[in-house]
Amino acid sequence: MAKAKTVFVCSDCGYESPKWLGKCPACNAWNTFYEEKVQVTTSSGTNVKIKEKAKPLNLNEVKGEEAIRTKTGVEELDRVLGGGIVKGSLVLLGGEPGIGKSTLILQICDKIGTDGKVLYVSGEESAEQVKLRADRLNIKNDNIMFLGETDIDAIEAEILEMNPKLVVIDSIQTMFSNEITSAPGTVSQVREITARIMKCCKQNKITTIIIGHVTKDGNIAGPRVLEHMVDTVLYLEGERFFSYRILRGVKNRFGSTNEVGMFEMQNEGMCEVTNPSKMLISEEQGQIPRNGNSM
Numbered sequence: 001m002a003k004a005k006t007v008f009v010c011s012d013c014g015y016e017s018p019k020w021l022g023k024c025p026a027c028n029a030w031n032t033f034y035e036e037k038v039q040v041t042t043s044s045g046t047n048v049k050i051k052e053k054a055k056p057l058n059l060n061e062v063k064g065e066e067a068i069r070t071k072t073g074v075e076e077l078d079r080v081l082g083g084g085i086v087k088g089s090l091v092l093l094g095g096e097p098g099i100g101k102s103t104l105i106l107q108i109c110d111k112i113g114t115d116g117k118v119l120y121v122s123g124e125e126s127a128e129q130v131k132l133r134a135d136r137l138n139i140k141n142d143n144i145m146f147l148g149e150t151d152i153d154a155i156e157a158e159i160l161e162m163n164p165k166l167v168v169i170d171s172i173q174t175m176f177s178n179e180i181t182s183a184p185g186t187v188s189q190v191r192e193i194t195a196r197i198m199k200c201c202k203q204n205k206i207t208t209i210i211i212g213h214v215t216k217d218g219n220i221a222g223p224r225v226l227e228h229m230v231d232t233v234l235y236l237e238g239e240r241f242f243s244y245r246i247l248r249g250v251k252n253r254f255g256s257t258n259e260v261g262m263f264e265m266q267n268e269g270m271c272e273v274t275n276p277s278k279m280l281i282s283e284e285q286g287q288i289p290r291n292g293n294s295m
């Protein structure tokens with residue numbers, strides 16, 4: 001039997017507490033706790049599946065697979081990724097609202113879509129809105145398929161049917177699973193959806209990019225609660241009144257996190273900045289763009 005239990009969850013880091021707290025003891029954020037009902041499956045429940053037992057393997061006898069990297073065509077991003085996006089990997093791109101996440105990802109879809117289908121799932125924008133952006137970025141790729149859907153069951157079915165080269169989820173906070181009673185964007189929904197996508201895409205070796213909003217209020221779960229689940233975590237950062245953006249890798253299972261990518265947000269999209277000293281000089285009077293929330 002599945003029973004509902006009430007817990008209080010930090011939307012920043014996912015810390016759970018039986019009572020409401022003003023300050024999170026795990027990440028020190030203030031006012032990030034909200035009430036969430038979670039399904040508890042008891043041991044007699046029907047949801048408990050008997051798992052086949054895993055057997056230990058001799059590591060020397062395991063056939064090693066070299067990571068296959070695909071260039072995204074955006075050099076600044078490829079560098080941050082460690083030389084391209086690894087086939088079958090799960091990448092999380094976080095950033096504040098309006099910072100340019102969808103723009104950057106659509107540009108990548110265009111490059112990766114030159115030799116394979118791309119499934120762009122959006123729960124935020126209509127096909128017409130994304131088309132407008134594509135027109136502005138001068139993207140005319142025939143391989144980019146748009147899916148306006150938020151139900152993970154339908155998304156999973158479409159991924160399996162299409163078997164695309166790349167799947168984009170824009171954004172994780174808009175997606176939901178019927179099996180979880182809490183609202184989209186809550187910690188338990190966001191984790192469940194990510195786990196479902198991860199399983200589906202890893203099994204089929206489909207590269208996946210998940211977009212997540214970094215928010216300051218505690219009503220929706222931030223991308224930080226997913227950092228441990230995914231292979232690579234990138235944050236797009238910048239100041240509202242500057243056009244420059246910095247792409248930072250904070251976790252990478254396939255490379256270092258020492259690189260940053262620099263972009264300028266222009267009419268035609270995110271343009272790579274190959275001469276960062278120019279950017280630093282022009283922002284000297286302001287601040288070097290970063291945001292304190294994702295650290």
Ligand SMILES: Nc1ncnc2c1ncn2[C@@H]1O[C@H](COP(=O)(O)OP(=O)(O)OP(=O)(O)O)[C@@H](O)[C@H]1O
Binds near residue numbers: 096097099103136266
């Ligand atoms: N015509 C334009 N010329 C230049 N910049 C534009 C233009 N239209 C939009 N932008 C910029 O693009 C930003 C939005 O980009 P984008 O939608 O990719 O961001 P996002 O991070 O996906 O935002 P959201 O949180 O809404 O999903 C705007 O904040 C604005 O700075």
Ligand SMILES: [Mg+2]
Binds near residue numbers: 101103124170
């Ligand atoms: Mg967007």
Ligand SMILES: [Zn+2]
Binds near residue numbers: 011013014
């Ligand atoms: Zn916390």
